[in-house]
Amino acid sequence: MVFRDQIEALSGQNLNLCFQCSKCSAGCPLAYEMDLKPAQVMHSIRLGRRDSVLNSRAIWLCVACETCTERCPQGVDPAAAMNAARLMALRAGLEPGVREVGVYYKGFVTNMRMNGKIHDASLVAINRLVSGRLFDELPLAWKLLLRGRIKPPPLPLRGARFRRMYRRALAREMDQPL
Ligand code: SF4
Ligand code: SF4
Secondary structure (H helix, E strand, C coil), X not given: CCHHHHHHHHHCCCHHHCCCCCXXXXXXXXXHHCCCXXXXXXXXXXXXXXXXXXCCCHHHHCCCCCHHHXXXXXXXXXXXXXXXXXHHHHHCCCCCCCHHHHHHHHHHHHXXXXXXXXXXXXXXXXXXXXXXXXXXXXXXXXXXXXXXXXXXXXXXCCHHHHHHHHHHHHHHHHXXXX
């Protein structure tokens, strides 16, 4: 299956509907930081530029706000295409184009697997530690702690059921087309 077909299969989009009006790029709140704007990502996918898309910063900076999707006059869903590209990059074992985002994603899933739910404070702390920016949020963390807004992490006792669900979901996902 060629790259464009893979993205279409994963995202459920017909990318041929995109006529490159760039309304998605104009509305994207993160476009100013992206190496490829959303419309360029769409065009690159159609041209089969797999490496350029999967190694881009754009697919990792996308916050899935779906502004692009709302603005598209053709009913295309660029947010879903971005998501599919991220998934493909992960499955291909590529390093995320924005390291902090990759660290956050991995930390999020690990946190969820351990606890069965997200413990925000430990997620942020581990993310900062791995990113080498442990002290960035320290003043804020201290204030939240003093006001009782940071709860201690739960003991990882109730995560077993969730871990089983997670393993089943992962096995099912691996059966899906790439
Ligand atoms: S808004 Fe829709 S049609 Fe226009 S460039 Fe973006 S995806 Fe393509
Ligand atoms: S979903 Fe992603 S690409 Fe679309 S507007 Fe939001 S940040 Fe930009």
